[in-house]
Amino acid sequence: MKRTFTLFTFFFIVVLAQAQRVDLDKFNFSVSYRNFPAEPLPQAYKTYNIRIEAAPSLGIGYSASNLTNEIMIEGLKKTEGTGHITVLLILDDLVFERSEGKERIQISKDRQGIETKRSFFSTELIYSFSARASVYDYKGTTLISSKILFDREQKRTYKTSEFNSQAEATDYYTNKGGELKYNLGKQLTAGVVQQLNAWLNSQYGYPVQRINDILWVLNNKRHAAYSEHQKAWNDFKNAVVLIYADNPVSKVKEKMKPVIDFYEKVKKQYTTADKDDRKLRYSAYYNLAKIYLYLDEPEKAKAEADALAMNDYDERDGAYLRSMAESLEEMLRKNNASSRHFAVNTIAYEPPVK
Numbered sequence: 001m002k003r004t005f006t007l008f009t010f011f012f013i014v015v016l017a018q019a020q021r022v023d024l025d026k027f028n029f030s031v032s033y034r035n036f037p038a039e040p041l042p043q044a045y046k047t048y049n050i051r052i053e054a055a056p057s058l059g060i061g062y063s064a065s066n067l068t069n070e071i072m073i074e075g076l077k078k079t080e081g082t083g084h085i086t087v088l089l090i091l092d093d094l095v096f097e098r099s100e101g102k103e104r105i106q107i108s109k110d111r112q113g114i115e116t117k118r119s120f121f122s123t124e125l126i127y128s129f130s131a132r133a134s135v136y137d138y139k140g141t142t143l144i145s146s147k148i149l150f151d152r153e154q155k156r157t158y159k160t161s162e163f164n165s166q167a168e169a170t171d172y173y174t175n176k177g178g179e180l181k182y183n184l185g186k187q188l189t190a191g192v193v194q195q196l197n198a199w200l201n202s203q204y205g206y207p208v209q210r211i212n213d214i215l216w217v218l219n220n221k222r223h224a225a226y227s228e229h230q231k232a233w234n235d236f237k238n239a240v241v242l243i244y245a246d247n248p249v250s251k252v253k254e255k256m257k258p259v260i261d262f263y264e265k266v267k268k269q270y271t272t273a274d275k276d277d278r279k280l281r282y283s284a285y286y287n288l289a290k291i292y293l294y295l296d297e298p299e300k301a302k303a304e305a306d307a308l309a310m311n312d313y314d315e316r317d318g319a320y321l322r323s324m325a326e327s328l329e330e331m332l333r334k335n336n337a338s339s340r341h342f343a344v345n346t347i348a349y350e351p352p353v354k
Contacts, residue, residue: 026217034075059185095129096126121168129188215287216287
């Protein structure tokens, strides 16, 4: 009887411990905001125009004007005439510097182990290309001079299709060389435009950034505080869906207040050095830091990150969150802004009046 009671007591203790175990799981959400430019233009500079100068040998002269439609600086207005800034893209010659015949030998075996060799022939082309961009304003001030997008010194290789004889491979290159050069030029030009777009938007644009992120949420259904933590998560979800690039966060802050109050309570409720208490405090500090980051409040995010680092549970996340808050703080300062969430009305932007 005593043994049975002891086993029952042990089983009860185990079940109770399992019920109170703190299991934190990642719960996913998405937000969007506007990135700020690395090199902010003067506040009055709201428009831009594109000029493209392409070497005749590229054979894209007739379509160069169409390329301008593919170059966009988000948050600014493109104009046909003179903009506050002009982007000049220069596409130089594509040069085939040398060609060389190549042979590839394929060895196969039949069921008897007898080897069969077969040769395939192609032409390998060594070529070079260069492209560069400059940016200057309507007053004549050069902002960027000859940024290299493709470097002539960096040699590249192109390999033709394979043929059954060297003569076929040579004839193909002889007859199709012009077409190969044209297609390769189009491919390189598309790469230049893609690279230029990314660079221009990082330097001067306000592109919308959408990212996926996580909160750490108590997810043990048998824990006494499970329902409270799940409610906080649901409240958070209802608020965070309103965080998108064009929407100011003032209303979101009101909807997020119950969530912030809850995690503030968690920090004060679980205060011991016990691991489970530290895990719950960790979730509170971590989640609050993330909330303040997306509400564009880096000072508050830094305070939560520092508290997390001192909590003695995965303090590396504290350093990571502080670095995010410091980057946000510097970006807002550099751009004289208080938020990454605002509407851009490019239709109202007018080109400069000289």
